[in-house]
Amino acid sequence: MGSSEEKITSSFKLLKDNEEWNLKIYCDDNKLKQQVSQNNAAIDAKRKEIKELPTGRQFFEKKKIDNLIESELENEKNRVSDQVHEKLKEYSIHADVKKNWTKDVTGLKENMTWNSVYLLPQAKVGSFLEEVKSQETELGDSGLRIEASGPWPAYHFSNFS
Template sequence: MGDLLYLYGLIPTKETTEQSFPSFKGFDNERELYPIPVGDTTAIVCNLDSGEYSEDSIKEKINNDMQWLQEKAFHHHETVLTLSKAFTVIPLKFCTLYKNKDSLTQTVQSNQAKMESTFELLEGNEEWNLKIYCDDKILKEQVSENNPAIEAKRIEINELPKGRQFFEKKKLDKLIESELEEEKNRVSEEIHFQLKEFVLQGNVKRNWSKDVTGKDENMTWNSVYLIPKSDVEPFLEKIQQYEKEMKEMGWQFAPSGPWPAYHFSSFS
């Protein structure tokens, strides 16, 4: 049986002629990465033993060997990240495998038009992530003191008989929680809207739980942006401005990047 091809990413062939291809160890930590030109697109691959890295054996490793999964996922990410610093890269998902060069070539050729448009979108731009966190305790105090709907409910409760006030205060607690969530969403959405001034595209992702982030504060917003390189600095300066103005109100901002453009390119 022949070797499998592990595909890391795709880059414009013209960029491979402008600079030398760097040396990387491949997925098996033995054989090196190398380019396969397919017209205007070049695939970045390494060879893998088809016996050791069969589909079934990889599924077994992913499901039952967390250390192997972490090491290989980190290798994939770091390799694609390093490539993205030197080339315009369409990054591929972890463990994208082809049986042979002909299979890979056919797939690349059949998607050439899509890849050309994606390269045009990505060239000269960077992917950045922004996570926003909030101290619910601090913000809840502000919402409780300054929200008109909550104040109106308090007045209503004070005018009720003592026996009914207990149950209505329970409703007030739920109202405060509801208004807190609305305030977090309102502020985060407004920030997201203002940041679009600096970006080509911006997408909202699902928030992470505290178990994932390891932080005491709740994540209120998780977004990714495709930003022209010339606008990255003002984008980050705007976030620093938010941090400075909103820190005492319990808000925290965590921008990160640049990352391989996983969220603005798709090729499967």
């Protein structure tokens, strides 16, 4: 059996009885930013520090808070996305993180924060989707929204080249 034939056979064995599912996380940055701004120890500490400064210095330091809030917003999006991904990987044979799409591609007002694919045994798809719902419930009204879709043709996990 030639090398190409072995790769094809191996790919078919991997894909048999498995499904590809996609997960995207979107973020309403303004909504999440408001929560991060109100519930973040680093930002609270900076605000307290600024109150002690002379009025003229407060103006410039408040600009630094805006930058800190943006940084903490990105940290929160990454933290939540990583946490969701790690939990969902438990159901998969293989998982991969893909490039985020822009608003021009998605047509949505929210930013895509996460884009991943999972190769799931068919027997675990139901549990995977239940975990997605559980994660959505946990996120509540944070400004982050999860969207799972599938099954898709397993082109992310097949290699016939």
